Amino acid sequence: MIIDRLDVGHEVRAALAEGRAVVALESTLISHGLPYPKNLEVATASEAAVRASGAIPATIAVHGGRLLVGLDGAALSALATAPTGSVRKAARPTLAAALADGGWAATTVSATMMAAHAAGISVFATGGIGGVHRGALGGVAPTFDISSDLEELGRTPMAVVCAGPKAILDVPATLEYLETRGVPVIALGQADLPGFYARSAGIPAPMSAPDVAATAEIVAVHLRVGSGGVLVCVPVPEADALPGEVMREAVDRATAEAAAARVAGPALTPWLLGRIATLTDGASVRANTALIVNDAAVAGALAMALAVSLAATTRPPV
Ligand code: PSU
Ligand code: MN
Numbered sequence: 171m172i173i174d175r176l177d178v179g180h181e182v183r184a185a186l187a188e189g190r191a192v193v194a195l196e197s198t199l200i201s202h203g204l205p206y207p208k209n210l211e212v213a214t215a216s217e218a219a220v221r222a223s224g225a226i227p228a229t230i231a232v233h234g235g236r237l238l239v240g241l242d243g244a245a246l247s248a249l250a251t252a253p254t255g256s257v258r259k260a261a262r263p264t265l266a267a268a269l270a271d272g273g274w275a276a277t278t279v280s281a282t283m284m285a286a287h288a289a290g291i292s293v294f295a296t297g298g299i300g301g302v303h304r305g306a307l308g309g310v311a312p313t314f315d316i317s318s319d320l321e322e323l324g325r326t327p328m329a330v331v332c333a334g335p336k337a338i339l340d341v342p343a344t345l346e347y348l349e350t351r352g353v354p355v356i357a358l359g360q361a362d363l364p365g366f367y368a369r370s371a372g373i374p375a376p377m378s379a380p381d382v383a384a385t386a387e388i389v390a391v392h393l394r395v396g397s398g399g400v401l402v403c404v405p406v407p408e409a410d411a412l413p414g415e416v417m418r419e420a421v422d423r424a425t426a427e428a429a430a431a432r433v434a435g436p437a438l439t440p441w442l443l444g445r446i447a448t449l450t451d452g453a454s455v456r457a458n459t460a461l462i463v464n465d466a467a468v469a470g471a472l473a474m475a476l477a478v479s480l481a482a483t484t485r486p487p488v
Contacts, residue, residue, distance in 0.1 A: 172237070172288045175269055179240025182228045186290050191225035191473035194239070194286035194294040194328075199462060200229075200250050201257040201276035202440040203297065204455060205447070210250035212459050216295065216466035223470025225477075228291060230282045232260055232268045232275035237285045249274060259436050262318045279330065280322035283399065292393060292476060293329045295469035297462040298336035298366040299401065300439060301344030304425055313434060316347065323399040324351030329389045329476070331402045331469040333461035334364035334371055337421050338442045341371050348401060349376065354392055355401045356385055358468065364405040367412040367446075367457045375403060382468060386475035393480065404468045410460035412453055420449040 178186070185192050195216055200209045213229060220227035228240040231249055238245065249257065258275035260268035262284060268275035277285060279299050286294050300317025307314070323330060335344040341363070348355055357363055357375030365371035379385040385402055392400050405411075412420075424445040433441045446454045 175237050176288055177236045177238050178289050182240035185226040191477040192228055192291050193220045193225050193469045193473050194282055194291045195227055195229040196282040196296050197231040197276035198259055198278045199297050202259055203443055206250055208455055210247055212462050213246055215463045219463050219467040220470040223467055225470040225473040230277050230285045235269050235272050239285055239289045279319040283322045283326045283328055287326050287328055293469050293473040295331045295465040297458055299332050301335040301339040302347055304340045320347050323353045325398050327393050328399045329402055330399055331465045333406050333465055334366045334403045337366040337417055352398055353401055358385055358404045364403040367417045367454055368414045369405040369411050382471045383475055386472055390476055390479040404465055406457050406461035407464050410456045412457050420446045
């Protein structure tokens, strides 16, 4: 059982026991998504943003065969400064190997959801979820590269706060997949689906809620009557957003280059994010940084609102 591998930090354990708001944070964006020292700054700022909302942060990673829920400062910087290639990327299909290996592994959205749910956490913040990659379903040689994040959202009850599916993806196909798997997708404060680096993905969101309180109501009901997760999409802060056109050009070029270089599998997302950072002269890293910290703040507020309503009920057995 996953619970046998779980090490929940003191502060997080106490907060959960008291029914206080806790927000899970993932670690792949630290090890594979952003360069040092930006990654450590973002991880620290995200934890601070959760605390500023009144909730307790729980950054999750794998080390020494254990799933750590609530990294301390030393662990966070060990992960952020580890040499490239020395940290595994653990998703649901690769979590067991990462635990068996005994070294450091960062958890993606899917593995973070597994650990957070086992610990009893209902709210999780990330930058952008993985999804259906471009070319996964069509073209001469479909890759079938669909992130395990989507299946996890379909099965694990939890609110995942992000800035939209990552812009490198086939976003309409990703929305269709989420619909098929029964995952509500809520845009916060706007009708358009947030576009990760950009405020809008250029398509309407399946549904929207005006504010955190209204979002919390939908999430609370879903966690009681539905199964699986809810995806809450918050637009990147205006000041750091990439203009839609700049984003589209960089994403198109990076995607074509990745195909030409035959980059595939778990290496694809980190490769694309890195290439887009170069193509936009670092502007995409500023947007990515800002959206991650903003998501953490919103997740903190959501967890505060939910702590009240979830405390009043017991979750049905799964
Ligand atoms: N959000 C970011 N940067 C990232 C990620 C999210 O701003 O690097 C990570 C998440 O951990 C997500 C993963 O689960 O990218 C998706 O990887 P893949 O496409 O290989 O499933
Ligand atoms: Mn993949």
